[in-house]
Amino acid sequence: MSRQPLQSTSASPGWITPRRAADAPLASPRSNGVLTLADHAARSRQELELTPVLEEVSIQLACRELFKSYRKGNIGIPVLQGISLFVERGEFLAIVGQSGSGKSTLMHLLATLDQPDAGEIRFDHHRIDNIPSAARDMLRNRHFGMVFQFYHLLPEMTALENVLAPAMIAGGVLGYLRNRAAYRRRAYELLEMVGIGHRAKHKPRELSGGEMQRAAVARALMLKPKLLFADEPTGNLDRASGESIMRMLAELNDREKLTIVMVTHDPWIAGQADRTVKLVEGRIAQG
Numbered sequence: 175m176s177r178q179p180l181q182s183t184s185a186s187p188g189w190i191t192p193r194r195a196a197d198a199p200l201a202s203p204r205s206n207g208v209l210t211l212a213d214h215a216a217r218s219r220q221e222l223e224l225t226p227v228l229e230e231v232s233i234q235l236a237c238r239e240l241f242k243s244y245r246k247g248n249i250g251i252p253v254l255q256g257i258s259l260f261v262e263r264g265e266f267l268a269i270v271g272q273s274g275s276g277k278s279t280l281m282h283l284l285a286t287l288d289q290p291d292a293g294e295i296r297f298d299h300h301r302i303d304n305i306p307s308a309a310r311d312m313l314r315n316r317h318f319g320m321v322f323q324f325y326h327l328l329p330e331m332t333a334l335e336n337v338l339a340p341a342m343i344a345g346g347v348l349g350y351l352r353n354r355a356a357y358r359r360r361a362y363e364l365l366e367m368v369g370i371g372h373r374a375k376h377k378p379r380e381l382s383g384g385e386m387q388r389a390a391v392a393r394a395l396m397l398k399p400k401l402l403f404a405d406e407p408t409g410n411l412d413r414a415s416g417e418s419i420m421r422m423l424a425e426l427n428d429r430e431k432l433t434i435v436m437v438t439h440d441p442w443i444a445g446q447a448d449r450t451v452k453l454v455e456g457r458i459a460q461g
């Protein structure tokens with residue numbers, strides 16, 4: 175993929191602030207000392223000027239020198255030890271490594287489900303590791319799709335309702351009700367697209383593993399994400415179901431140019447991606 179220089183006028187994504195970042199005073203704390211979302215966006219722009227390596231427009235997600243430890247009593251268990259990587263727009267990246275090497279931890283940080291101890295993460299050139307948790311929630315809801323090994327579908331909801339859930343969260347009850355017909359149409363279309371339209375009214379316990387993962391993919395696509403994170407998406411499936419989920423992801427990447435970051439320990443699954451990054455004991459393996 176060709177790289178182009180950054181256009182520093184790139185628009186601020188809607189999840190940061192309804193105000194344009196360029197309009198905000200540069201990183202000025204409010205009188206009560208609390209930074210607003212606009213301040214965070216502006217600060218990101220300031221820092222951007224100091225970090226040319228992350229400025230290329232083709233780079234959608236990047237992290238630099240990420241460290242993460244877990245605490246067990248008084249003992250810190252280092253898991254990530256200085257991870258730097260980037261993901262280009264439209265790229266399909268696989269993160270591989272042995273069990274315990276830190277793959278899921280890294281993906282959780284990149285997807286803002288957890289925060290690093292040190293280092294930075296940028297999405298569309300904006301810092302996302304240090305923004306308030308409400309902004310992180312909004313970012314995930316509006317711009318990230320997530321697919322997990324164990325599906326994480328809500329058990330009391332039908333497949334259709336699970337697919338609709340991100341729209342309900344994004345718009346609140348009123349927003350959802352206002353656009354209910356359009357949302358339901360899209361949810362049905364997505365269930366058809368992933369091949370389980372006939373299971374729309376079924377609850378997760380009435381679906382096979384492969385069907386649950388298809389419903390999870392449809393849910394992840396509901397709000398047209400810019401980036402899809404998939405953590406061992408085939409890890410709980412038999413070979414045939416796993417291959418068909420992978421064909422679906424590869425097609426989304428090919429046709430829709432959807433950026434995908436996938437964690438897997440399976441070499442065949444990783445082979446479906448454009449590029450592979452290998453973790454060894456919390457570091458990126460060289461070569």
Ligand SMILES: Nc1ncnc2c1ncn2[C@@H]1O[C@H](COP(=O)(O)OP(=O)(O)OP(=O)(O)O)[C@@H](O)[C@H]1O
Nearest residue numbers: 244245253271272273274275276277278279280439
């Ligand atoms: N919440 C936690 N508290 C303490 N330790 C944790 C926690 N989550 C993960 N770990 C530890 O961090 C290390 C990395 O875990 P992680 O799940 O990121 O590895 P992984 O490469 O995804 O492994 P797998 O392929 O088995 O899922 C492991 O040693 C794990 O035990």
